[in-house]
Amino acid sequence: MGLNLATHTRRSENLAVAVCAALSIGLLALPSADRIRVAGVLGTVLTGPYDRFAAFVADVGRVRGENATLRAEVAALRVDREAAERLRRERDELRQALGLLDAAPSDLVPCEVQRRRVAASASLILVRSVEAVAWERYQPVITVDGLVGRVHTPAGPTAAWVELLNSSGVGVSCQLVRTGLPGILHPREGDEFDLALVGRDEDVEVGDRVVTSDIGLLQGEAAVPQDALPRGLPVGVVVSVESPPEQLFKEIRVKSLASFSRLDVVFAVVGRGDWLTSVGALPDAAVPEDAAPDGAAPDSTATGTEP
Amino acid sequence: MSHFLRTTLALGLLALLGDTVLAPLMTFGGIGPDFSLIAVAILALAEGAFAGTVGGFVLGLVIDTASPDRLGLSSLAKSLAGFAAGRARARFNFGIPAVEGTTVAILALAHDALHLLVLSWTGRSAFIEPLFTVALPSAVITGLVAIPLLRAADLLGLLNRDD
Numbered sequence: 001m002g003l004n005l006a007t008h009t010r011r012s013e014n015l016a017v018a019v020c021a022a023l024s025i026g027l028l029a030l031p032s033a034d035r036i037r038v039a040g041v042l043g044t045v046l047t048g049p050y051d052r053f054a055a056f057v058a059d060v061g062r063v064r065g066e067n068a069t070l071r072a073e074v075a076a077l078r079v080d081r082e083a084a085e086r087l088r089r090e091r092d093e094l095r096q097a098l099g100l101l102d103a104a105p106s107d108l109v110p111c112e113v114q115r116r117r118v119a120a121s122a123s124l125i126l127v128r129s130v131e132a133v134a135w136e137r138y139q140p141v142i143t144v145d146g147l148v149g150r151v152h153t154p155a156g157p158t159a160a161w162v163e164l165l166n167s168s169g170v171g172v173s174c175q176l177v178r179t180g181l182p183g184i185l186h187p188r189e190g191d192e193f194d195l196a197l198v199g200r201d202e203d204v205e206v207g208d209r210v211v212t213s214d215i216g217l218l219q220g221e222a223a224v225p226q227d228a229l230p231r232g233l234p235v236g237v238v239v240s241v242e243s244p245p246e247q248l249f250k251e252i253r254v255k256s257l258a259s260f261s262r263l264d265v266v267f268a269v270v271g272r273g274d275w276l277t278s279v280g281a282l283p284d285a286a287v288p289e290d291a292a293p294d295g296a297a298p299d300s301t302a303t304g305t306e307p
Numbered sequence: 308m309s310h311f312l313r314t315t316l317a318l319g320l321l322a323l324l325g326d327t328v329l330a331p332l333m334t335f336g337g338i339g340p341d342f343s344l345i346a347v348a349i350l351a352l353a354e355g356a357f358a359g360t361v362g363g364f365v366l367g368l369v370i371d372t373a374s375p376d377r378l379g380l381s382s383l384a385k386s387l388a389g390f391a392a393g394r395a396r397a398r399f400n401f402g403i404p405a406v407e408g409t410t411v412a413i414l415a416l417a418h419d420a421l422h423l424l425v426l427s428w429t430g431r432s433a434f435i436e437p438l439f440t441v442a443l444p445s446a447v448i449t450g451l452v453a454i455p456l457l458r459a460a461d462l463l464g465l466l467n468r469d470d
Contacts, residue, residue, distance in 0.1 A: 012357060013355070013356040013357045013360065013390065013393065013394075016356075016357050016360045016361055016390075017356070017360045017386060017387065017390040020360055020361065020363075020364040020382065020383075020386035020390075021383055021386060021387065023364070023379070023382070024364065024367070024379040024380070024382040024383030024386065025379065025383060026379070027371070027378045027379030027382070028377075028378065028379035028380060028383070028425070029379075030378065030379075032376065035375055035376065035378045035379075036375040036376075036378075038375075038378060039371065039372050039375030039378045040372075040375070042368055042371070042372045042378075043372035043373075046365075046368060046369045046372060047369055047372055050323065
């Protein structure tokens with residue numbers, strides 16, 4: 001420090017005490033309002049840094065306390081997560097042992113829509129993926145909005161014909177998210193569908209979301225079993241509900257979440273149990289083949305033929 | 308860091324922590340030690356009358372900001388106390404606790420007497436009664452508390468100045 005206050009003459013000391021005393025007396029002599037104002041300014045200058053430091057120290061102490069609490073909560077949550085993970089593994093093992101399909105699709109393969117074929121019997125699109133996919137019949141195909149169709153015929157390792165949901169004759173097993181009520185989705189016109197086989201006294205409201213159900217569907221006179229779609233794929237929203245007195249079932253109209261007129265990029269849902277054969281490893285590889293449900297066995301012969 | 312700066316910082320810290328943390332624990336019925344006065348006394352004994360006067364004035368101003376209606380009173384009393392302690396330095400016998408404690412106690416009594424004098428002059432307090440019931444016992448306690456602090460300052464080398 002440049003200022004050395006230690007070595008001073010008596011004269012400078014006397015001067016210092018005279019100045020300090022004069023300043024002090026001057027402050028004492030100030031009118032009350034001025035004194036308070038000056039005290040405020042001096043407080044800001046002289047004690048402000050200390051006050052801020054004290055507040056900082058108090059904040060640090062508070063944050064440390066909060067951190068300790070949060071660490072305890074994190075530790076408890078980690079224990080809970082471990083327990084949940086263990087339960088999930090046990091559930092998976094049990095599901096594998098029972099031969100149940102995994103309800104959650106595990107992977108999406110992006111595909112480009114290359115061709116479109118509209119016929120009286122079906123609306124089809126040809127999709128092509130970058131990587132090889134083990135196409136399976138009825139493998140679901142979605143957009144970022146929701147379900148648009150299902151694989152109809154594989155056309156090579158990276159291509160497949162997809163039947164759109166609005167093709168005539170298509171029936172998809174669905175359920176309402178809010179109530180869990182099952183129903184069969186049939187195309188009506190454009191992006192609208194009918195949700196059939198929902199009892200007239202059931203609780204259905206406009207705005208209810210419709211998702212796929214993993215319950216298989218027997219359709220047609222030949223009663224050909226169709227593979228169930230994974231449960232939970234978004235399909236549409238209920239836009240109108242009627243209960244005609246002469247009918248046993250409600251008339252429910254559903255608007256599709258996905259648009260069938262603007263299809264550029266779609267996603268093939270893979271990685272769900274028996275669907276998957278070439279993208280990565282089989283998630284349920286440990287499941288014996290004879291444990292797979294009927295109709296879910298993978299079709300290893302991707303013919304590449306057009307429908 | 309210079310000796311003066313170290314001494315000033317250490318004593319400023321003593322005054323700050325003493326008055327805000329320790330003094331409330333040692334004060335009963337308004338009677339307790341005055342740590343800031345002890346700090347001023349040590350500063351004056353270590354660095355001389357000039358440092359004691361200026362240090363006392365600044366420290367007094369800091370204290371005054373807490374009670375704006377008495378702005379200037381503590382700075383006056385402490386700057387005079389620092390000046391007196393600095394002047395007494397030449398005759399001060401370091402190392403004798405009784406002398407050290409008595410010196411600081413007398414300084415504290417004079418400091419408080421000046422306080423009371425100004426307050427009584429402005430009609431805000433009596434003089435005689437609080438001088439004996441508050442100022443005197445406080446001065447004794449301040450002198451007693453000052454003894455270990457002065458010893459500690461001496462051990463830390465704050466008082467070993469040959470100037």
